[in-house]
Amino acid sequence: MPIKRKATIRPVLNHLQPQGISDISEYGAQFDDVIPMWFGESDLVTPEPARRALIESLESGATFYQAQNGHVALRNAIAAYDSRLHAKPVQADRITVTASGMTALHVALQTIVDAGDNVVLVTPIWPNAPAAVQIMGAEARRVSLINQIDGRWRLDLDALFDACDDRTRAIFVNSPNNPTGWMCSREEQQAILDFARTKGIWVIADEVYHRIVYDRETAPSFLDLAEPEDPVLAINSFSKSWAMTGWRLGWLTAPPSIFETLGLMVQYNNSNSPEFIQAAGIAAIQDCEPFVEKFRNYCTTGRDILRDILGPVNRIQIAEPEAAFYAFFKVDGEPDSMALAKRLVREARVGVAPGMSFGDESEGWLRLCFAQDPKLLRTGLERIADALR
Ligand SMILES: Cc1ncc(COP(=O)(O)O)c(C=O)c1O
Structure with missing residues (x-):
């Protein structure tokens, strides 16, 4: 009888972590009406x-x-x-x-x-x-x-x-x-x-x-x-x-x-x-240079809405981002970012990315993309503010 050996993948790949952003969006797929802000993209179509x-x-x-x-x-x-x-x-x-x-x-x-x-x-x-x-x-x-x-x-x-x-x-x-x-x-x-x-x-x-x-x-x-x-x-x-x-x-x-x-x-x-x-x-x-300008204005509006709605929530520590289209914020008393992101999906029907996706140093933080339709963004952020007040 020939000796049986199991074919394996490269050992180094066993240490790859699951991509937390995909994990939370898959979790969210089972719920209706989730406002998605977890991915690094806006809701605008290509010009x-x-x-x-x-x-x-x-x-x-x-x-x-x-x-x-x-x-x-x-x-x-x-x-x-x-x-x-x-x-x-x-x-x-x-x-x-x-x-x-x-x-x-x-x-x-x-x-x-x-x-x-x-x-x-x-x-x-x-x-x-x-x-x-x-x-x-x-x-x-x-x-x-x-x-x-x-x-x-x-x-x-x-x-x-x-x-x-x-x-x-x-x-x-x-x-x-x-x-x-x-x-x-x-x-x-x-x-x-x-x-x-x-x-x-x-x-x-x-x-x-x-x-x-x-x-x-x-x-x-x-x-x-x-x-x-x-x-x-x-x-x-x-x-x-x-x-x-x-x-x-x-x-x-x-x-x-x-x-x-x-x-x-x-x-x-x-x-x-x-x-x-x-x-x-x-x-x-x-x-498409006019689009780049328009997109920047779109993001500026998103950033203003973010400041207005999440800024006053006491438990949220947030600074206005200098660039890119993400809000990265910490919530007092919430050390487990995946647990919190899942709770926001279940209870507030909003999708945000857990900070643990960006490394151990970001555990306890959440990220959301504010390059979204202002009306929808406002609704999503108000839901977050209500859930975390
Ligand atoms: C920092 C950074 N670099 C590179 C990329 C890759 O972009 P893409 O592969 O879509 O060109 C992303 C996408 O989210 C990103 O956030």
């Missing part, structure tokens, strides 16, 4: 010029394989966009198109991280980032932002640098930050870039919320500071600025010297993004 560009592209027969780094027309459009928004010009040989911001992160990590390495992440953070590091067999090292008395968040640069060692391959900074709304300042970015330059490590700058800011046109970006060959991998996405979460289109801005390697990484993951989706991306960049 019309992008939708039309996809239809026209498909109807013209754009159904074939494409260049692995992305269609040259989209790469040129992104380079022009990056150059317009940032202090330094960006050439198209730094742009690689990916099938989402999430894929851009995988491609970046596959390019620079080996098993046994570590990546130091500024947290709280969107759970997919540390999970992607773990999938590489690397260690996700967390350095938490400090929550100050006024509810705002502050980065401890010394703690960040102290967390790096010989096996550190990258510092991951998501700014504007999901879930806290924190923004890394120009001075902090300069210090991180200088540190990365001297240590020979990468900065992975997740800047998918860079247009969703309230007191300026764009958030401070590592691309304002980086020379082309600096060790910066900037992740961006069509999901947030143009309400294109379902389309799965993003990009990496990287040094030209690794352009070909990044192309190979795309090739060996999904070969390329569909041409008709990329056509929509070009239209988003070139024709």
